[in-house]
Amino acid sequence: MIELLLFALAGCALGVFTGLTPGIHVNTVSLIALTLGFYSGTGLVVLVIAMGITHSFVDFVPSILFGAPDADNFLGVLPGHRMLLQGQGLKAVQLTVAGGLFGAMGAILLAPVFLAFVSALYEFLPAVIPFILTLVLGLMVLSEHGVKKAYALLVILLSALLGISVLRLNPFGNALMASVTGFFAVSTLVYSLVKNSVLKRQIQSKSEIREKSVVEGSLLSIAGAGTVSILPGIGPGQAAFIAAKLGGKTKTGAYLVMLGGINTANIIFSLLTLIAAGRIRTGVAAVVSQALPDKSMLVFLLAGTALFAVGFSVLVTNAIAGFILKRVHLVPYRKVNIAILGLLAVVVFLASGVYGLLVSCVSAAIALIAVTKKVKRTHCMAFLIVPTIMLYLGL
């Protein structure tokens, strides 16, 4: 018992590290732990689950506060950055934290239902997903007015072409990371630099979150994460995007709650999918599958570890965000942005080489078209949506 708690705490500490460090994904550390022979059956399973859960909370801190996202939570950059510039960075992080907390609790409470129906969903969902995604693309264009529809279409077409090129025709290592860094991080930072954005003193008072936002965001996150954990080729970013588009007009608060919820609930649902159908959908699930051949009691191990890590992560993420935001205005924002741009360039270069840097620049340029023409930057999600449609249609 003490051993399990120590593994859980070690996993939480590793999750804080991977969450705060751009470019280091929890899947990478999980697989390194496994291949290095860090083999301890149950202990390793507890470690990677706790790491994955904690990472899913903490990774919103660099994403929202510094505009440096990872491949799972890049959609948080845009609303998060907007709230940061309004002095509400802490509230933005707390909204994702609330989402993670309620998303995880919902996923655990719904585990028996999910386990009972996951096989049936496997038969049904892959057949309808290309049509849902095509509908989403249509809704993206229709959400703009007048001439903006043409610009939206242009952004969608360019993003889709880039996506087809780097994700389907000529895929390379960490292509997704290089692309989302360009679309959502580099474009945000460059635009901040050009507009000489100034960071307001951040509001530190105890914030309050509307229950309606929490309920709406949590329900969308559970639906989105439950779906994404079954479908190959669709990650938390796409799930959040589809859920937001199909869920009607979602306010910023509910949207951030949903993003936080999907990120965390996705880990729990992916492990439930492993238990029920033996399918591996995440790096954490891959490690669990190899480290723990006996999955008869995995549900209890998962629920216990996840709840422990969720509690730890809520407190730690709020504390880290509060600590950073108290000091962030002391550093010139322009210099912070330049430093983060440099860091992202190094991370992309190390992960994907010169080609990755080129892809980041092209994706940032496409995103800047959306910014300057005042159409939604989320239209750039076509770079993921179109290749996914092709995958499901067997093209």
Place this chain on the structure above:
Amino acid sequence: MLREYWLNRLALGCSVAGVLLLFCYSLSVQPKELPVSEIERSKVGSRVSVQGMIEWSHESGSTLLFTVFDGNRVNAVMFNARPEERLAVRKGSFVRVTGLVKEYHGKLELVAERIEPAKESLSIELPGHAND
């Protein structure tokens, strides 16, 4: 309005519930103590403990291969054994091995997770060839 302190209280509640669930898990997966003769195909995937004498052992890198004998024998393997576990696995020493029953090339084996010196004295009737 949902206040921050409610989130923190809920988080603490989650952590306590998590610790309790992990405690229940630890109690529920206590391995069954079995004689080697009861390791059969129906036990594949189960976590068990056996006590016996090391009849044969071999080290290959960080992997230990050995046979546990208590009147019947079972092959066992341990990946990434710790130094004290390597010391415990010597021909003729008495050990308690905890691990998962698996099938490998049609034969049952124990994938050891823990090896410790046997605490209870064992009386094992050794076959003739084991003493040779």
